[in-house]
Amino acid sequence: xxxxxxxxxxxxxxxxxxxxxxxxxxxxxxxxxxxxxxxxxxxxxxxxxxxxxxxxxxxxxxxxxxxxxxxxxxxxxxxxxxxxxxxxxxxxxxxxxxxxxxxxxxx
Amino acid sequence: xxxxxxxxxxxxxxxxxxxxxxxxxxxxxxxxxxxxxxxxxxxxxxxxxxxxxxxxxxxxxxxxxxxxxxxxxxxxxxxxxxxxxxxxxxxxxxxxxxxxxxxxxxxxxxxxxxxxxxxxxxxxxxxxxxxxxxxxxxxxxxxxxxxxxxxxxxxxxxxxxxxxxxxxxxxxxxxxxxxxxxxxxxxxxxxxxxxxxxxxxxxxxxxxxxxxxxxxxxxxxxxxxxxxxxxxxxxxxxxxxxxxxxxxxxxxxxxxxxxxxxxxxxxxxxxxxxxxxxxxxxxxxxxxxxxxxxxxxxxxxxxxxxxxxxxxxxxxxxxxxxxx
Numbered sequence: 001x002x003x004x005x006x007x008x009x010x011x012x013x014x015x016x017x018x019x020x021x022x023x024x025x026x027x028x029x030x031x032x033x034x035x036x037x038x039x040x041x042x043x044x045x046x047x048x049x050x051x052x053x054x055x056x057x058x059x060x061x062x063x064x065x066x067x068x069x070x071x072x073x074x075x076x077x078x079x080x081x082x083x084x085x086x087x088x089x090x091x092x093x094x095x096x097x098x099x100x101x102x103x104x105x106x107x
Numbered sequence: 108x109x110x111x112x113x114x115x116x117x118x119x120x121x122x123x124x125x126x127x128x129x130x131x132x133x134x135x136x137x138x139x140x141x142x143x144x145x146x147x148x149x150x151x152x153x154x155x156x157x158x159x160x161x162x163x164x165x166x167x168x169x170x171x172x173x174x175x176x177x178x179x180x181x182x183x184x185x186x187x188x189x190x191x192x193x194x195x196x197x198x199x200x201x202x203x204x205x206x207x208x209x210x211x212x213x214x215x216x217x218x219x220x221x222x223x224x225x226x227x228x229x230x231x232x233x234x235x236x237x238x239x240x241x242x243x244x245x246x247x248x249x250x251x252x253x254x255x256x257x258x259x260x261x262x263x264x265x266x267x268x269x270x271x272x273x274x275x276x277x278x279x280x281x282x283x284x285x286x287x288x289x290x291x292x293x294x295x296x297x298x299x300x301x302x303x304x305x306x307x308x309x310x311x312x313x314x315x316x317x318x319x320x321x322x323x324x325x326x327x328x329x330x331x332x333x334x335x336x337x338x339x340x341x342x343x344x345x346x347x348x349x350x351x352x353x354x355x356x357x358x359x360x361x362x363x364x365x366x367x368x369x370x371x372x373x374x375x376x377x378x379x380x381x382x383x384x385x386x387x388x389x390x391x392x393x394x395x396x397x398x399x400x401x402x403x404x405x406x407x408x409x410x411x412x413x414x415x416x417x418x419x420x421x422x423x424x425x426x427x428x429x430x431x
Contacts, residue, residue: 074235
């Protein structure tokens with residue numbers, strides 16, 4: 001896992017994502033998804049820049065399909081912003097950083 | 108002071124990386140702004156079967172990784188920043204990577220093209236929830252379900268064939284009564300027992316509250332409408348050139364492609380290659396070929412400029428055989 005990024009799994013999803021005091025950005029991705037690789041550096045950059053205010057993690061949809069299904073993820077990369085245990089905002093597809101931050105209400 | 112480069116290449120796909128390989132080997136130390144879409148359209152494909160040198164085929168992302176590594180090996184600087192704006196009216200040219208100013212004696216535009224959408228409200232609303240332009244990304248989520256592919260070209264055939272491996276059925280919706288895809292791809296799609304074709308039909312709407320449930324089509328011959336049940340709709344109706352950055356600065360045609368003569372654009376010292384200027388072929392191999400041409404053209408142009416300066420000649424337009 002890249003610097004500052006958590007690996008989100010079925011085991012830690014509840015504690016790390018839903019019960020976190022800070023907002024959590026979850027990058028739903030898969031190895032075989034080209035645009036997921038495209039957007040990965042953007043997600044890493046957001047994680048670096050907002051290390052104090054935002055928790056950022058990656059969830060592999062191949063390995064944790066049930067969680068993806070619970071949040072109606074039907075297209076990846078799916079960037080979900082969780083706040084107080086809820087999926088507050090999301091963005092689907094690879095996009096430049098400014099656009100992603102706008103879509104997630106971070107800018 | 109902004110950093111000055113001999114060549115800045117904007118775009119990281121087969122055209123941009125090939126230009127980078129050639130420019131780097133010509134000791135021009137190119138700066139390549141790959142952008143967030145590094146790798147380009149090939150990142151969205153699986154098997155590339157028509158790139159020479161790979162008799163067994165090669166995966167698109169793997170091919171791009173090799174191009175990239177080859178450019179790096181010869182000293183190209185690759186950055187994933189996005190170009191936020193360019194100034195092609197001053198010399199050296201201005202190129203802003205995010206907000207960092209760079210100056211370039213020559214610029215190679217290789218920004219490629221992006222998938223075109225149908226432009227329907229339902230399509231925008233359900234994007235990511237069954238509406239997609241990337242079968243290899245999103246087909247996985249609809250295993251065992253009926254799916255629809257819109258389009259009649261090679262990309263549509265490729266998407267349909269890929270999806271047929273996992274879908275209950277795939278319906279290709281095409282507005283005409285024959286495909287414009289290559290013969291081999293069309294035949295393969297038509298022979299697949301899980302693929303059927305709805306000829307002479309256009310998509311009117313995508314139906315579903317939270318996810319795609321059906322695609323409404325209208326028959327262009329009879330005018331009748333029909334709802335085709337589907338869990339997903341993949342749009343493969345072609346591409347539009349990524350030229351928003353350059354509007355008003357280099358000549359574009361009505362469809363937005365950069366107008367080129369060889370690889371020269373309307374601005375001397377600015378070259379273009381790959382899908383951003385290709386209205387005809389749009390293949391990985393032709394993009395790579397034109398990337399090579401652009402780098403060689405840029406190199407020669409820079410040499411000619413240096414000669415002029417060395418001889419103290421006044422700055423003047425080179426005779427290019429064509430105005431503008």
